[in-house]
Structures are given as structure tokens and as C-alpha cells.
Amino acid sequence: MAKLSKVAIYLLLFVFFVNTVSAPDTVEGPQTPISPGDSLPTIPGSGGEGPGTPIDANTNWETVDLSGMTSDQIYIYFDSIPDWRFDELNQQKLAKALKKKYNIQELDINVGDENNNAEFEQDSFYFSNLDYLNVQQTIINNGVNVKYKQGNLTAEHADSVIKDGSITTNVEDLNAGSQTFFLGKADSLMSDSITLRDLKNATVKVKQQDIQISFDGDYEINITDKSFAHTSFNATEGSSLVITKTIPAYYNLSNGSLSFSGIEGPYGAFTETVQTATNASVYLNPSLGFICAFLMPLSTYAFYSFEDTRRDFAISIPQNSSQFKVCTRKDWVEKHDNNCNQCAIIDFVSKKIEMHGFVSYLRHHIKGSSVVSSSLQLFHISLPNASASFTLDAGFIFIPQLRISYTQQHPEISRTFASRYHTLYERQVNNSMHRFLKTNFQLPLSEMSDNLVYTYTTNYSDFDTTIRDNVVSQKAGSKVTVLPPNHPLIKKYLP
Amino acid sequence: MKKTKAQLSIFIVLGVLILIFLFIVFYYIYSSYASPDRLKFERSSIASYMQACVDKTSSDALKLAGRQGLYTAPKDALANVSYLLKGNLNKLPSQQAIEQDLSRYVEQHLLACLGNFAEFEQLEWSVSYEQPKASASMNLNDVSFSVSFPVNVKQQDLTISLNQFSVKQDIRxxxxxxxxxxxxxxxxxxxxxxxxxxxxxxxxxxxxxxxxxxxxxxxxxxxxxxxxxxxxxxxxx
Structure with missing residues (x-):
């Protein structure tokens, strides 16, 4: 008897199950089962429009098909579930309903217990608060004003967003598509040991091999790459940055600047920057800083010394140049091939800078122990097929020797602004290279700067030009002396 | 006290004697230099005397032109140094103009150097001359001056005539x-x-x-x- 009654119960349950499961085939939107006695719930945020359909609190959500419902109806179903009933099972049911309605392959949702507004349009749904939402592997935790529309997920705020193997925290103004996501503001984005901090107006694409970010505004983000090097990127309108998930990390930047600050540089604390109005890529060592940078025209590598600003310099690629490689040697074990075209080796260890190709070298104007220029100024420019080799003093400030060479003649191969007063340049005259000295005799004494280069020479001439205290001297054939203002020797000629 | 006074007197006397000696020496040197005695009424002596002035004025002309930007009388100058390039205008005088300028200087200053033959007159020589005509020529290794300066010097009934002087200044x-x-x-x-x-x-x-x-x-x-x-x-x- 007991066995029989058990079988009967199971039969009844089976019949009930069969009935309920088969129901969606027959139930269409407007014909959703509704208990006549239930009152019509109000629809927050809907303006009270739409007929709404009272539902039975005991509605079996697994049987509900939202795909044919109006947004109001979907809302009613959603809203009619009491909080206590929003258990895991009901979350799953809601997810299933949303997946079907909006044709989403993968969706998981946890609406939470907070007072919630929701809207469902034909092609979008909205929740004022969500504990959790996972749409096509874009996960929003603690989202506010979350909206899904045609594959795009937006949120006014999310405590975190997980997408494509990255986690972004404290996000404002999220707009996530299938490939990229826009962050109006985010505290951090982490992916594969790479951390980006203080993101603003950034569109991010996280791939297996790199993170790609494009920016829409002027601000700075801080980065820790996979080798734990700390960098910062200054973005402007239209900037973009790609960081590889490799060791060392490669940074590819467009229209922005990337900076690295180190404390163990060859001259103590320093900052290195690669700034580009076009495109540049850099890879770096977490303690030594930039190893090499590949700079397109209108890009600049700059070194700033915290200890002595007279040491600051930059290597800039002029507009009509081509891609230029700048490598630094800050440790004696580092080696770079200097037999190259369109490249520069900055050897802090041997205190030498070699530049080959169309490039400019910038320095501050200095006077005594002070810098007298507000920004780095053009000190030397080498034109195509020319090379310049700078030997620097122990402090990496003055240039005891500068040597120019060239592989192919050009109307002008180089120009060196030895000080504000003297400029030396190499120009072709009758098929041979000539050294010219241009002196700004109009320069007021108060604006004079010290000459940085002491001995200037070329590999195609056998004479040197020396400059000391802005007195140019050359002893080859003739003895040439060019004096600065108020030099005592002037009285010999004009007492 | 007496001893001291005597010593002082000796020193004063010695000082005065030294001064007289020096005066005599300087007077002798000066008079021998300035004395017309060194100028003899001889062709070579007079020619040499005049040649010295041709040398001096041509040398002065070169020195002055050199210091003053190739002009002996600069017009547009900075502390008497001519502008040879001003506002990108090249004001370098031609070679011919420089030669003319140097010649003119010699012509204008030769008589002054000769003191207008005052020394000749002191020696009671009579002098007649024509205005000097100079011609400078810039050569690669020197500057040559040729001065046509007809001069007749008369002493009683003897006359010495001189006409042509020339000098090469070793200036490139x-x-x-x-x-x-x-x-x-x-x-x-x-x-x-x-x-x-x-x-x-x-x-x-x-x-x-x-x-x-x-x-x-x-x-x-x-x-x-x-x-x-x-x-x-x-x-x-």
C-alpha cells in the first residue's frame, strides 16, 4: 500500500512536471498565466505606462518565456518575485529568461536584495543595482545603473569588472562591448601581473598577449608591467598604448608619453620619458629603465636627472626622418650594437653618446652650476648619412669632444649649438665638407650661456676647433679666435 | 750736525752735475739727429732724406688703411673701423679703390712728412717742387708705391733735381x-x-x-x- 501511494505521488509529480514543462510551447507573451485576483504591481521607473499583467506569486519561472513579452510584462514578472524568493534558483531562472529574450549565449545574474529598478526594452534591459552580472564573460560586480543593449553592457558604476582575463576596480561609466570596454574612470585594471592605475576615458582591449588602451583626454595613468617595472603614461586626446604581457614588457604608444622613474641610475634618481606625436615603442628594465626605444618621427627620448638638471638631455626624431632606435647602456654588462643606421647609443657607463642618422640632441643652456633655459633646447642635429659621437665628462654634462662623420655627402650634415653664442655646422662647399662658425654677436651679455662642447672635430678634417669660456680657437693654417663680449683681448684692437 | 750738512751739500752738487751731464748728452743726441748737418747738399743725401718720407707715408697709409677697414678716411665706421658689410650690403672697396686711396694718402701727407722742406730752408737751400703724384699697387706679397715728385734743390748755383721715388712695402x-x-x-x-x-x-x-x-x-x-x-x-x- 505504501509502495502504491509512493508510485501515485511520483506519477502525479510526473504529470505535473510534464504539464509545466510543456507549457512554454503553448504560452505566448500575452497569454502568460495570471491569477485573476492579483493586483497589478506598479512599475518603478516605467511611468506607470503599459497595461502590466498581474502574476501569480507561485509562478513557475522555469515555464516563463520572456521572449514574447513586452518590457512591462517582463518587469512584472521580475518585480513580483519577493526578495526572499530571489534565491539562487530564481536568479538562474531570471538569467535563463534574459538569455532567451535577448539571445545571449552566456548570462548569469544576481540582482541582490537592494531596492531595484529595472527596465526591459525590446533590445535592452536595465537594472538600477546588481550584485553580479556576467554577460558573455563580461562580469560586473556591484553594478549601478547597469544596462545591456545589443551586445553592449554599460554601468554607471561597478565595484569591479572582469573581462577577457582582466579585472578592473571601482569603475565609473563602463561601456563594454564584445572586443573592448570603455572606462570613464577606474582605480585599476589588472591582467596577468600587469596593473594600470587611475584610468580615465580609456577604451581597453585585453588580449592574450597584450593590453591595448586608447585614451580620450589629457591625464596620467600609472602602470606596473609584468617585469614589475613602474611606469606612467601621459595621455592626450587620441593617445593609445599597448603593453605586452612579456618580460621585459614592450610598450607601444601613439600620441602620448611614457615615463619611467628610477633611483639607481648612473647618476642617482632619474626619469626617462619617451614622448611621441606619432608612434614609439619601448622596452625596459625594472630598475635601470628604458633599454631601447624605437621612435618614429616627432618622437623624443628624454633623460632627466634629479641630482643635476644640467645633465638633462633628449634625443628627438625630426619630422622628415624615419624610424630611429635609441638604446641606453646603464650597466657595464649591457651591450648594444653601435654599427647601425638611424640609431643612437647612450652609454652612461663609458660616458659616450653615438648618434647615426637624422636625429637631434637637446640640452639645457647652462651657466655655471645653473640651467638658464626653461626647457631642453636643440644642441645638435645630424642630418641623413651623418653621425655624431659625443664624449662626455664624468658628470655627463660637458662634452670634451664631439666628432662628426658622414657616409654620404649632403648639402648640410650637422649643426651644433655649442652655446647660445656659437653655432658650428658642416656644409658642403665645392664637393667637400666645410666647417662653419656662426656667432650671435647681438646676444646680450646677460643671456650668454656656457659652451657645452670643448673640442669639435670631424673624421674628414685634420684640425680641431676648441671652445673654452665661449672663446673659439682654431690653429690650422690660420689661427682663428672668436671672442665673447667684454673679453680683455678686445682692448688690444679697440682700446 | 755740521757733518750732515756737508754731506747733503755734496749730494746736491753731485745731483746738479749729473743733471747737467744728462742735459748735454741729450742735447748732443737731439741736435745731431735734428741738425741739418746730417743733410748734405748731395744727391744721395737729399734723395735718401726724401725717400725716408716716402717710406714713412706709404707705411702710414698701409697701417691706417689696415686699421680702418681698408679706408684711410672711413666714412661709415665703428670706432674708425669701416663697415665692410652692413645690413647684408657688401661695402668692400675694389682693389683699384684701395690703391687710389693709398696713393692719395701718400700724395697728401708726403709734404707734411718733409716738413714742407723747412730743413732745406734752414740750410739756405731753395726748393721748388711740383705736387707729388703717387701710385700704389697691391701685389700678392707686397705693396709698391711709385711717387712722381719733381723737386729742385738749389744751393747757390748748384741744383739737384729729383723726380721719381718708389718703395715696396713688404705687406701682403x-x-x-x-x-x-x-x-x-x-x-x-x-x-x-x-x-x-x-x-x-x-x-x-x-x-x-x-x-x-x-x-x-x-x-x-x-x-x-x-x-x-x-x-x-x-x-x-
């Missing part, structure tokens, strides 16, 4: 001129000095700023004038 003015010519062309085109080109010469070039302009001083260490390297200066603005 043409060499310097050509360097300047090239420098100015470079300055005009480049506002710069061609340091490579300067290796082709053997001069000393000193350039310096002066009152919002620049002054170029070319010295020829191999050719001295009055014991100093010959100097040509010019200004550029």
Missing part, C-alpha cells in the same frame, strides 16, 4: 684682401665664418663683438710693419 695686402673678399661673401651668404677655408691661409683672425656689431681683425704674422704684424680690421653689422 692683396693676399689679405682676397681673404676678406671671401670672408665677406661667406658672411653675406651664411652669416658665418668658413673655418675650413681659414686653414688654407696663414694669418691670425680675431673676431669680437663691439657695440652691437662685430669686428674682424686679420693679422699677418709673417709680414711686420713697424715691428708688429700687419693688421687689417673691418666691421660687420
Amino acid at each position: 695686402l692683396l693676399y689679405l684682401y682676397r681673404i676678406i673678399e671671401k670672408m665677406l661673401a661667406t658672411l653675406q651668404a651664411e652669416q658665418a665664418i668658413d673655418l675650413t677655408d681659414m686653414t688654407n691661409y696663414n694669418i691670425n683672425l680675431t673676431v669680437f663683438p663691439y657695440q652691437n656689431a662685430s669686428v674682424y681683425a686679420l693679422e699677418d704674422p709673417e709680414h711686420m710693419i713697424s715691428g708688429k704684424p700687419y693688421l687689417v680690421m673691418f666691421a660687420v653689422k
Whole structure:
């Protein structure tokens, strides 16, 4: 008897199950089962429009098909579930309903217990608060004003967003598509040991091999790459940055600047920057800083010394140049091939800078122990097929020797602004290279700067030009002396 | 006390004697130098006397033209140094103009150097002359002056006639001129000095700023004038 009654119960349950499961085939939107006695719930945020359909609190959500419902109806179903009933099972049911309605392959949702507004349009749904939402592997935790529309997920705020193997925290103004996501503001984005901090107006694409970010505004983000090097990127309108998930990390930047600050540089604390109005890529060592940078025209590598600003310099690629490689040697074990075209080796260890190709070298104007220029100024420019080799003093400030060479003649191969007063340049005259000295005799004494280069020479001439205290001297054939203002020797000629 | 006074008197007397001695010595030297006695009424003596002035005035002309930017009487100058390039206008005088200028200087200053033959008159010689005509010529290694200066010197019924004087100043003015010519062309085109080109010469070039302009001083260490390297200066603005 007991066995029989058990079988009967199971039969009844089976019949009930069969009935309920088969129901969606027959139930269409407007014909959703509704208990006549239930009152019509109000629809927050809907303006009270739409007929709404009272539902039975005991509605079996697994049987509900939202795909044919109006947004109001979907809302009613959603809203009619009491909080206590929003258990895991009901979350799953809601997810299933949303997946079907909006044709989403993968969706998981946890609406939470907070007072919630929701809207469902034909092609979008909205929740004022969500504990959790996972749409096509874009996960929003603690989202506010979350909206899904045609594959795009937006949120006014999310405590975190997980997408494509990255986690972004404290996000404002999220707009996530299938490939990229826009962050109006985010505290951090982490992916594969790479951390980006203080993101603003950034569109991010996280791939297996790199993170790609494009920016829409002027601000700075801080980065820790996979080798734990700390960098910062200054973005402007239209900037973009790609960081590889490799060791060392490669940074590819467009229209922005990337900076690295180190404390163990060859001259103590320093900052290195690669700034580009076009495109540049850099890879770096977490303690030594930039190893090499590949700079397109209108890009600049700059070194700033915290200890002595007279040491600051930059290597800039002029507009009509081509891609230029700048490598630094800050440790004696580092080696770079200097037999190259369109490249520069900055050897802090041997205190030498070699530049080959169309490039400019910038320095501050200095006077005594002070810098007298507000920004780095053009000190030397080498034109195509020319090379310049700078030997620097122990402090990496003055240039005891500068040597120019060239592989192919050009109307002008180089120009060196030895000080504000003297400029030396190499120009072709009758098929041979000539050294010219241009002196700004109009320069007021108060604006004079010290000459940085002491001995200037070329590999195609056998004479040197020396400059000391802005007195140019050359002893080859003739003895040439060019004096600065108020030099005592002037009285010999004009007492 | 008496002893001290006596010593003092001796020193005073000695001092006075020394002064008298020195006066006599200087007077002798001066009078022997200035005395017309050294000028004898001889052709060679008079010619030599006049040649010395041709040498001096031509030398003065070269020194002055050198210091004043190739003009003995500069018109547009900075501290008497002519602008040879001003506002990109090349004002370098032609070789012929420089030669004429040097000639003119000699013509104008030769008589003054001769003191208008005052010494001749002191010696009671009568002098008649025509105005000197000078002709300077800039050569590669020197500057030659040829002065036509007909002079008749009479003592009683003897007459010495002199006519032609010439001198070669060991100054490479043409060499310097050509360097300047090239420098100015470079300055005009480049506002710069061609340091490579300067290796082709053997001069000393000193350039310096002066009152919002620049002054170029070319010295020829191999050719001295009055014991100093010959100097040509010019200004550029």
C-alpha cells in the first residue's frame, strides 16, 4: 500500500512536471498565466505606462518565456518575485529568461536584495543595482545603473569588472562591448601581473598577449608591467598604448608619453620619458629603465636627472626622418650594437653618446652650476648619412669632444649649438665638407650661456676647433679666435 | 750736525752735475739727429732724406688703411673701423679703390712728412717742387708705391733735381684682401665664418663683438710693419 501511494505521488509529480514543462510551447507573451485576483504591481521607473499583467506569486519561472513579452510584462514578472524568493534558483531562472529574450549565449545574474529598478526594452534591459552580472564573460560586480543593449553592457558604476582575463576596480561609466570596454574612470585594471592605475576615458582591449588602451583626454595613468617595472603614461586626446604581457614588457604608444622613474641610475634618481606625436615603442628594465626605444618621427627620448638638471638631455626624431632606435647602456654588462643606421647609443657607463642618422640632441643652456633655459633646447642635429659621437665628462654634462662623420655627402650634415653664442655646422662647399662658425654677436651679455662642447672635430678634417669660456680657437693654417663680449683681448684692437 | 750738512751739500752738487751731464748728452743726441748737418747738399743725401718720407707715408697709409677697414678716411665706421658689410650690403672697396686711396694718402701727407722742406730752408737751400703724384699697387706679397715728385734743390748755383721715388712695402695686402673678399661673401651668404677655408691661409683672425656689431681683425704674422704684424680690421653689422 505504501509502495502504491509512493508510485501515485511520483506519477502525479510526473504529470505535473510534464504539464509545466510543456507549457512554454503553448504560452505566448500575452497569454502568460495570471491569477485573476492579483493586483497589478506598479512599475518603478516605467511611468506607470503599459497595461502590466498581474502574476501569480507561485509562478513557475522555469515555464516563463520572456521572449514574447513586452518590457512591462517582463518587469512584472521580475518585480513580483519577493526578495526572499530571489534565491539562487530564481536568479538562474531570471538569467535563463534574459538569455532567451535577448539571445545571449552566456548570462548569469544576481540582482541582490537592494531596492531595484529595472527596465526591459525590446533590445535592452536595465537594472538600477546588481550584485553580479556576467554577460558573455563580461562580469560586473556591484553594478549601478547597469544596462545591456545589443551586445553592449554599460554601468554607471561597478565595484569591479572582469573581462577577457582582466579585472578592473571601482569603475565609473563602463561601456563594454564584445572586443573592448570603455572606462570613464577606474582605480585599476589588472591582467596577468600587469596593473594600470587611475584610468580615465580609456577604451581597453585585453588580449592574450597584450593590453591595448586608447585614451580620450589629457591625464596620467600609472602602470606596473609584468617585469614589475613602474611606469606612467601621459595621455592626450587620441593617445593609445599597448603593453605586452612579456618580460621585459614592450610598450607601444601613439600620441602620448611614457615615463619611467628610477633611483639607481648612473647618476642617482632619474626619469626617462619617451614622448611621441606619432608612434614609439619601448622596452625596459625594472630598475635601470628604458633599454631601447624605437621612435618614429616627432618622437623624443628624454633623460632627466634629479641630482643635476644640467645633465638633462633628449634625443628627438625630426619630422622628415624615419624610424630611429635609441638604446641606453646603464650597466657595464649591457651591450648594444653601435654599427647601425638611424640609431643612437647612450652609454652612461663609458660616458659616450653615438648618434647615426637624422636625429637631434637637446640640452639645457647652462651657466655655471645653473640651467638658464626653461626647457631642453636643440644642441645638435645630424642630418641623413651623418653621425655624431659625443664624449662626455664624468658628470655627463660637458662634452670634451664631439666628432662628426658622414657616409654620404649632403648639402648640410650637422649643426651644433655649442652655446647660445656659437653655432658650428658642416656644409658642403665645392664637393667637400666645410666647417662653419656662426656667432650671435647681438646676444646680450646677460643671456650668454656656457659652451657645452670643448673640442669639435670631424673624421674628414685634420684640425680641431676648441671652445673654452665661449672663446673659439682654431690653429690650422690660420689661427682663428672668436671672442665673447667684454673679453680683455678686445682692448688690444679697440682700446 | 755740521757733518750732515756737508754731506747733503755734496749730494746736491753731485745731483746738479749729473743733471747737467744728462742735459748735454741729450742735447748732443737731439741736435745731431735734428741738425741739418746730417743733410748734405748731395744727391744721395737729399734723395735718401726724401725717400725716408716716402717710406714713412706709404707705411702710414698701409697701417691706417689696415686699421680702418681698408679706408684711410672711413666714412661709415665703428670706432674708425669701416663697415665692410652692413645690413647684408657688401661695402668692400675694389682693389683699384684701395690703391687710389693709398696713393692719395701718400700724395697728401708726403709734404707734411718733409716738413714742407723747412730743413732745406734752414740750410739756405731753395726748393721748388711740383705736387707729388703717387701710385700704389697691391701685389700678392707686397705693396709698391711709385711717387712722381719733381723737386729742385738749389744751393747757390748748384741744383739737384729729383723726380721719381718708389718703395715696396713688404705687406701682403692683396693676399689679405682676397681673404676678406671671401670672408665677406661667406658672411653675406651664411652669416658665418668658413673655418675650413681659414686653414688654407696663414694669418691670425680675431673676431669680437663691439657695440652691437662685430669686428674682424686679420693679422699677418709673417709680414711686420713697424715691428708688429700687419693688421687689417673691418666691421660687420
